Amino acid sequence: MVSFIVRRMLLAIPTLIFISFISFVIIQLPPGDYVTAYAAQLRNAGDYITKAQEEMMRQQLGLNDPMLVQYWRWISNIVFRGDFGFSLEWNKPVGELIWNRLGLTLAISSLSLVFTWIIAIPVGVYSATRQYSVFDYVFTIFGFLGKGIPDFLLALVLMWIGFAYLQMDVGGLISPQYENAPWTIDKVLNILSHLWVPVVVLATGGAAGLIRVMRANMLDELGKPYVETAYAQGLSERQVVWNYPVRVALNPFISTVGWSLPALFSGDVITAVVLNLPTTGPLLLQALKMQDMYLAGSFILILSVFTVIGTLISDILLAWFDPRIRFA
């Protein structure tokens, strides 16, 4: 077990180096750089800077150096000093920017993950044990719809319904009057009244797929002889179903739970943009659009690290839960 974990971690190191390099290159790909984007933004605002000023900015920010030099400057600071660099656009350390938005992002995504599981597992089990019943069909339709509706569209529609029919102000995360108010019951209630839209949107999308997976796995397992044996032993249906096949059918959940780690961190970018949530996703989008390379690069790097760690966690959990899996 220990050697398996060590080997996997060693294997992850070259992968991460490669990913960090690729993400840096991808961000540098567009013609022009941050200064070009900045000058364009100024022009749109009716202001301008001269070519000489642009050149000076580049010199100062070190944008004229070869890409490898820039990459090394960035990555060595991260590895040796834990410093993710400076966001050019926000004029703040990248770490601070991300940190400020991380709490809320984690709250929303972990809440929706929990809801996804709470919905998906019982519904999947029900659908499989009562195959072709009315509710099975209802859940099947729900599953297909959830898969077919893009998240951002569902967010838009929910926002519209909340606004037009329930007289609620659902965009953003908090009503303006509470923004700087001290923490009171009203403020918490206000946040909760905003929070349900993203949680519902994200949980529906996730649950729709997982219900199908859970149902299919359960159907595979329910036909197996060990289930029959358990029934023959005189166990009640509840005992049989929840103690044996469910545990086996949970395998795909466990093997994908690690992947939700990066998703927890970034939240759902598109939904967050539509709902105007102050999470990390819109920050990344803006950084990519402005070619704010240290912010975007660090972001993608952190996400990749989480993906690699998440996969590792999943593999370990899977091996721990399912004795049939060997550390090959």
Add this chain to the structure above:
Amino acid sequence: MTDQAIETPQPVSSSAKEDLYTAKPWTLIWRRFKKHVLAVISMWFLILLALTGLFADMVAPYGPFEIERLRTLAPPTSVHLFHEGEFVGPFVYGLARERDPDTARVIYETDKETVLPLQFFVSGDEYTFLGLFRTDFHLFGVDDRREQINLLGTDDLGRDVFSRLVHGARVTLSAGLVGVIFAFVLGLALGSISGYFGGWIDSSIQRLMEFIRSIPTIPLWMGLAAALPIAWDPILVYVLITIILALIGWTHLARVVRGQFFAIRHEDYVMAGKLAGASEFRIITKHMLPSMTSYIIAALTLAVPEMILGETALSFLGLGLRPPVVSWGVLLQDAQNLRSISLAPWLLTPGLAVIMTVLAFNFLGDGLRDAADPYGQ
């Protein structure tokens, strides 16, 4: 023993069975597929949609960029059959533009006096039919200079949403299909090489696939899409976006193909081909790939909606296709904020089109997969 020898085949009673045994694989697949009602409906829906996209210029009553300044954000016109209790065939009422005396906002009233019969096969705006010749033939329209038929209303520039939706179908569907074709070529080539040769070739291709999958999808898409400069030709951007979609989509297909190859690599007929001196290229393409055609087709069908959703999401965020290209994602950009949706809910209809198309592809893919499964019922 003797029973079997005595029994002779009875042509009349066992003809149905005989038919089943001698039927070609594709006939069997088609028969099983036909039982899947939802999949068949989806298939016809998608065929209709593809034809609509192909002949968009003809189906759409107006051009996608045609601006009607006096009909901005007009609500959908409904088609009626009876005028004042009398049957007059399909027609629409005229639309009177007024201003709200209090708020000075533009409001539209249906003008029950003006009856505009819906006409089929009319001449309207000129366009180039499939790049071949110029014509002004349209499937339907109303014959009036001042009035229009807007089945799904108009947008804030007074462009007909239905016409734009139909033109968007062409771009969105073809982006999905082209993306799948790119992914298909990549996935098939690398998957079959990986599965056939095994060994170090397999493990290096596997590492590559793991690497691509370990980069989070949406940020990677966004990063690559953000790398496309705004000033580029929209057509070029379109091709590149499909390639970006395919760059991520191919790994899934490659995994399916590789698994299949591992399963049939040691079959007798592959060995026979090798002994007969066939080249590896020939064995892969002539003998092994055909055995998994049905799987591949099902996997491809299920990959199309992913591509369509990807295109829509990217365009919606402003990172994918950009106006003047008309795709469903681009159309949904108009419906991005609460104000425009509450003012003109019909701007969300492209979203409805996306959902229906994605669902249809999913049903079709499921139906094909079930039909192609030789062990299925």
